[in-house]
Amino acid sequence: MKIIKDKQLIENDWTFIEDDESPIDGKVCVSLSRWLQNKAEITEKSAQIGVRLAPTDDVSQLGNDLSQINLIEVSFPAFTDGRGFSQTRLLRRQYDYSGEIRATGNFMADQAFYMSRVGINAFAMNSEDDLKTALTTLNDFSQAYQPSTN
């Protein structure tokens, strides 16, 4: 399915592989724990590397590796879990990460605007309708009181 990136609908060309699946060629995204354990293997096999963060993951563990990482997926197991907002904020401001940060999981299209404000620039969603809605809600506000990270 398509994703939104930088407010455009594009084809997704990344593959997330579970911790018990073998590495594959191409653009591959893995969990943080797998990345921390198998950096060499993953770097050798995959052309481009992505890392998926769970809400409990500590962003600082990725700190030194960010130059090798092309995609960070911030996952939202439930839309009520807002830890991904702070993780993203830290990645953008404290670690100056400028690659793609993609929201995944069970978030709402109505959260896309706040997500973009903290620095998430790509959205993988559960349905075409959600994608369509998110493209609209990304423009919900023209003003803000807080400095932007996007």
Next chain:
Amino acid sequence: MYQYTEKDQTLINERVAQYREQTARYLDGQIGEDEFRALRLMNGLYIQTHAPMLRVAIPYGLLSSNQVRKLASICRDYDKGYCHFSTRQNVQFNWPALERVPDILAELAEVQMHAIQTSGNCMRNTTTDHLAGVCSDELIDPRPYCEIIRQWTTLHPEFAYLPRKFKIAVSSSLTDRAATQFHDIGVHIVKNDAGEIGFKILVGGGLGRTPVIGQVINPFLEQKHLLSYLEAILRVYNLHGRRDNKYKARIKILVRETGLDKIREMVEKEWLNIRDEMPLSKERVNYIKSHFTAPAYEISSADNSSLNQQLKENADFTRWYQHNTATHKIDGYRNVFVSLKAPDSPPGDITDVQLDALAELAETYSFGEIRSTHRQNLVLADVKLEAVFELWQKLAALKLATPNIGTVTDMICCPGLDFCSLANAGSIGVAKEINEKLDDLDYLYDIGEIKINMSGCMNGCAHQSVGHIGILGVDKKGVEWYQITLGGSSENEAAIGDRLGPAVRKDQIADSICDILDVYLQQRDSSEEVFLQTVKRVGIEPFKAKVYENH
């Protein structure tokens, strides 16, 4: 008071449009119940026992007469002719139709009001002293800082899905009238030895199921660091606050389980990373302060002769004056409390007719401003001494002059089982019953200063755990029972009340309260000793003995 800039207005207009769109998609089946629940709560809309309830923000409790008129017209056009002031200085409508809420929000936006973040797991309305700017015991007016915090919290993108709700209160006076020790963050405006204004920051206070007194995380924070420090606390809380159990999700639990020193270390580490990128400039503070300049007081000769004559001649007026007015920092002026605790009306409720009339009184007598208090009353803050008598007559005609501020019948009370879907027990009915038993004003005045707080469930919206007498409604196998606590306080000497004993039955609660008051009258060492002091001196035993002797 603060007037919206074009940017402020654009933001709330866009918020109305956003919520209108969300409501339409929900009604069209495109947004699920759980998702819409989160979205509507972020706009103050609860689904209650009978109908939705809409909570509207009153930033730091300050209203203009135009805003009060708008509340009146919303009562008339969208509700049943009345609304309810809450314990966090906000206002609630009990009967709006879900489909029409976007229209209500659009009307509110016309007068610079909104319902943003009045519920949900986000940063809520910032509250302060209801006598801010007009009391004689404050360092400086706290409201400009409240407005600065209001703007920072409003639509903050990072902290809208916190583990739980988050409340900030600001105080600048010697007597804490904003219960800052019972907020997630309490901000005390202080001066250091060099005479510079800064903030003492408290963290981890709270009421509800587990009442906790906040602890000092920073004894003196420079003015320019206010927002970066708050942001650092929020970020630590958002990342580390518990999300596995909603009853353990407030920051007070994180502070307790992690330890204050460790939390301070985490906050300071984060703060060092961000403090230089979001300074609060002097220019910004001064600009906001320029919205809170003192009104055009007439520094008269402070001639009290007519007032003194009126006090001498009219006992009813004197009674009201003694209880329902307070000293003003300007000679020749008085703070006037508008009691929303008339015996025959639910605590905190007011009708559209009263609101409209009050707006006019505010314009005539108090520079067009009205304040809401934590004890569900209102204040006309700037009344000239020679006009106080006339104002009293007009308030009395509106049934807004019950002379009971600070007394037993000035109870704070949640909506309870009659309206709220969370409640286990009724509270309005019990308040009424207590009122009926205590209809003798002389008895009321003899008892003197006392705060009774009553909540219909553990969530403690009426802050029963810090009531001098706290009453908590509980459900036992479908029957309403009431637990009593004594000795709580949200003032400077903050304390959580002690449980008196087993819960009492509904038909005994009013009598039990009367028993407690009788014991106080017997036990106090003089009429100077107020209820709370007596409880502290003699302990709860004598009260316990009396309440349970017959049951």
